[in-house]
Amino acid sequence: GAVVSQHPSRVICKSGTSVKIECRSLDFQATTMFWYRQFPKKSLMLMATSNEGSKATYEQGVEKDKFLINHASLTLSTLTVTSAHPEDSSFYICSARDPASGRETQYFGPGTRLLVL
């Protein structure tokens, strides 16, 4: 099946700094990628939809200036957590839609665990 990677897998940063997380589709081109946040022992919450070549679409309640998303190419989307604070600590997961697998199917990255001290 299609493979999606994320980098880094784990990051620890100081409060007030910014952190960039990369999401790559390795063997397919993804015009649409999605960013999710998962709290411990909780389900996934969709944060935003990342569209190649255009602005991301954010879900209600997600701060656009806090979570910057860039989808620069058909295989790469980045999420930057700006001025991170301890409450931003979470597990961030991206997914990518592979058109060849059917429009509905999304493949998920392994996730990035962010800890803000």
Place this chain on the structure above:
Amino acid sequence: AQSVTQLDSHVSVSEGTPVLLRCNYSSSYSPSLFWYVQHPNKGLQLLLKYTSAATLVKGINGFEAEFKKSETSFHLTKPSAHMSDAAEYFCVVTSNDYKLSFGAGTTVTVRA
């Protein structure tokens, strides 16, 4: 709008016995339904999907699910549980905007 309700937050089974994870959905459109599995500190792996073809869907690792429109259900089953099946399972629904709506998840533990 669409939503998913997973009826069991935790299921515990003995190795070799059947597993049943229950999921009910609501959707304004003809839905596509998925089951994903997540092992600890890992991403999600697609187990199977229903997209308006056969109502009985077979997935990986011996799992299958049956779409029942009259009951708005999409329960996941496996005839014989293995220790490696211990994980978190998510029932997911999507409609025509590609966005996924996740259930709260069911934690499966397998007893030796």
